[in-house]
Amino acid sequence: MTSEAVAGTQPPGADGPAGPPTAERAGRGPLLVTLVADGIGSGMFLPFAVVYFQHTTTIPLATIGFALTTAGLLSLTPLPLVGPLIDRFGPRAVAVVANLVCALAFAGYLVADSPWLLVVAAFLAGVGQGTGWTTMLGLVGLVSTPEERGHWFAVQSATRNMGYGLGGIAGAVAVGTGAHWAYPLLAVVNAVSYLVVAVLLLRWRLPARPRPAASAQQSPPGRYGTVLRDRSLQVVWSTNLLLVLCMSVLSVLLTVYVVEVLGLPAWLGGALFSLNTALVVLTQTTVTRWVADVPRPRVVQVAALLWAVSFVILWSLSAAPRWLLLPGAVVAVTVYTVAEMLHAPSISTLATEIAPPGSPGRHFAVFQLSWSLGTTLAPALLIWLLSRGTQWPWSVLLVMCAVAAVTVGRLRRLPVPR
Numbered sequence: 119m120t121s122e123a124v125a126g127t128q129p130p131g132a133d134g135p136a137g138p139p140t141a142e143r144a145g146r147g148p149l150l151v152t153l154v155a156d157g158i159g160s161g162m163f164l165p166f167a168v169v170y171f172q173h174t175t176t177i178p179l180a181t182i183g184f185a186l187t188t189a190g191l192l193s194l195t196p197l198p199l200v201g202p203l204i205d206r207f208g209p210r211a212v213a214v215v216a217n218l219v220c221a222l223a224f225a226g227y228l229v230a231d232s233p234w235l236l237v238v239a240a241f242l243a244g245v246g247q248g249t250g251w252t253t254m255l256g257l258v259g260l261v262s263t264p265e266e267r268g269h270w271f272a273v274q275s276a277t278r279n280m281g282y283g284l285g286g287i288a289g290a291v292a293v294g295t296g297a298h299w300a301y302p303l304l305a306v307v308n309a310v311s312y313l314v315v316a317v318l319l320l321r322w323r324l325p326a327r328p329r330p331a332a333s334a335q336q337s338p339p340g341r342y343g344t345v346l347r348d349r350s351l352q353v354v355w356s357t358n359l360l361l362v363l364c365m366s367v368l369s370v371l372l373t374v375y376v377v378e379v380l381g382l383p384a385w386l387g388g389a390l391f392s393l394n395t396a397l398v399v400l401t402q403t404t405v406t407r408w409v410a411d412v413p414r415p416r417v418v419q420v421a422a423l424l425w426a427v428s429f430v431i432l433w434s435l436s437a438a439p440r441w442l443l444l445p446g447a448v449v450a451v452t453v454y455t456v457a458e459m460l461h462a463p464s465i466s467t468l469a470t471e472i473a474p475p476g477s478p479g480r481h482f483a484v485f486q487l488s489w490s491l492g493t494t495l496a497p498a499l500l501i502w503l504l505s506r507g508t509q510w511p512w513s514v515l516l517v518m519c520a521v522a523a524v525t526v527g528r529l530r531r532l533p534v535p536r
Contacts, residue, residue, distance in 0.1 A: 148322045149261055150277055152315045156217075156250075157281015159311025162289035163224070163304045164282075169293075173301045175231050185236045190494045192237075193244025197483055197490065198342060200252050204479030209256025210319055216253060217316035220246035224309035228302055244490075246312075252486040255470050256478065267470060268414070271463035272406035279398040286395075345480045350472040353528050355488045357418060358465050360522040362492025363499065364425045364515055365458055368394055368451070371500045371511060372432075379436055379508055380443050390451045397455045405459045414471075417464040419523045424457035426519040433512035468529070 163170070171182045203212050219242055226239035254274065262270040288307075292300040345351065373387025409417050431450040435443055473481035503511040 148318055149257060150273070152318045152322075153274060153277040154281045154284075155311050155314045155318070157278040158285040158288070159281075159308040161282035161285020162292070163285075163308040166289055166293060166301070166304060170227070170301050170304060171230075171236065173298065174228075175236070177231075177233055177236065181233050182236070185233050186240050187494075187498070189237045189240030190244055192241050193248060194487065194490050194494065196245050197248055197252070197487055198480075199483075200249050200486075201342075201345075201480035201483030204253060204256055204482060205477040206479075209253040209260070210322060213250055213253040213257060214316050214319045216246045216249035217312045217319065218246075220250065221309045221312035221316065222246075224305050224312065227305040248486060248490050251489060252482050255466060255473075255482045255485070258466075259470055264471075268410060268463050268467045269403065269406055271466045272403045272459070275459070275462050276399050276402035279395050279402070283392070283395045283399060286392075342480055342484075345484055348472065348481070350529060351481055351484060353525055354465065354468050354472060355484060357522045357526040358469075358485070358488040359492050360518040360525075361418070361422060361425070361461055361465070362489055363496050364422075364429075364518055364522075365461070366493060366496030366500065367429070367511075367515070368454065370497050371504060372451075374501065374504065375432065375511075376447065378504075380447075381440075382443060382447075386444070386447065390447060393448065393451055394455045394458070397452065398459060402459050402463075405456065406463050409460065409464075414464040414468050415526045415529045417460050418468075418526045421457040421461035421464070422519040422523040422526075424453050424460070426516050428454035428457065429512045429515050429519070433509070436508050 168179070168182060168186070171177060172179060175182075177185070200212065223239050223242035223246055226235070226242065230236045230239045258267065258270050258274055289304055292303055368391060372390060373384060376382045376387050376390070377384050409420075428450045431446055431453065435446045435450070438446060469481065469485040470478070500511055503514055
């Protein structure tokens with residue numbers, strides 16, 4: 119495929135055909151505002167998700183965990199439907215619906231006082247969020263030229279992380295009051311943020327642009343069987359699944375490891391998470407610019423290598439003297455964050471480049487499944503590995519890094535994408 123796959127063609131009647139760079143730039147401001155609004159709402163709620171249900175319901179903790187895991191797995195099932203919807207209506211329209219579903223889900227959290235209501239609300243949240251992430255590939259394509267796409271995925275990551283950071287601070291302040299109303303407020307603000315994003319996207323209008331010739335405008339959408347046989351997509355999908363599991367260490371494993379194995383205070387886990395967020399906000403676009411001329415498969419390989427280095431450092435801290443634990447953890451998280459900043463924009467750009475012109479939706483949906491499946495499996499897998507012994511999570515993650523690096527290298531030997 120040519121590199122104009124996403125920005126250069128759109129389904130008729132959807133978000134309008136792509137045009138020259140000046141037209142694309144005109145729509146960038148509204149997209150950035152939606153990312154900040156979404157990030158603030160999510161940043162307020164996500165760090166306190168489990169605690170929220172502990173304070174607002176009488177559901178036992180183990181049941182809360184089971185309900186959230188069940189809902190997360192169920193929310194993967196509708197994802198294949200998102201691809202055809204993007205091809206038919208365009209990413210902006212589907213993103214509007216996704217945000218409305220999320221708003222409904224978090225409003226539902228206010229009355230989710232039984233396990234089955236919790237599963238229903240969390241299922242809707244998972245479907246809406248998964249759909250929203252899938253449409254982001256197309257939305258970035260609407261506001262960027264092929265040459266700018268990697269940079270704009272970096273901007274998207276930095277902007278959303280800035281929102282997460284602001285929301286996290288606001289959520290911590292609210293919860294820190296100790297008032298019972300603080301917890302329902304988290305859900306309300308998140309629901310409102312999704313409504314705001316839906317309205318902003320609904321009002322978002324790119325300038326009218328001339329349509330390309332019909333023969334170049336759109337390729338017929340393929341069936342999922344054809345999409346799944348795409349060797350380039352197989353490589354990108356499997357590589358990303360492995361690296362999403364590696365990327366989940368920060369949110370799933372690090373605090374538990376810091377407290378249970380290294381014997382450090384729990385606040386350090388939050389501080390390391392804040393360090394990660396700050397680095398992404400401040401340096402994501404700079405790091406992406408440094409590697410702009412490097413082939414993207416090679417950038418992903420470097421990301422896998424850096425994650426491996428960070429895991430070796432964390433593993434070695436289990437046998438390190440106590441005075442070395444804090445600086446060692448800081449170094450490990452810094453290396454980890456550089457890997458994250460290299461991986462996300464590069465793998466997302468690869469996913470857009472291998473999608474067919476005019477009907478990228480099914481490719482986007484399959485690619486998003488690697489993110490959703492990885493983040494769903496990570497808590498159970500990583501915690502189970504740690505329960506087997508300190509060496510198990512790090513040794514398995516090192517193998518994942520090696521396999522991912524070898525796998526993504528196959529893209530260089532495959533035919534040039536359509």
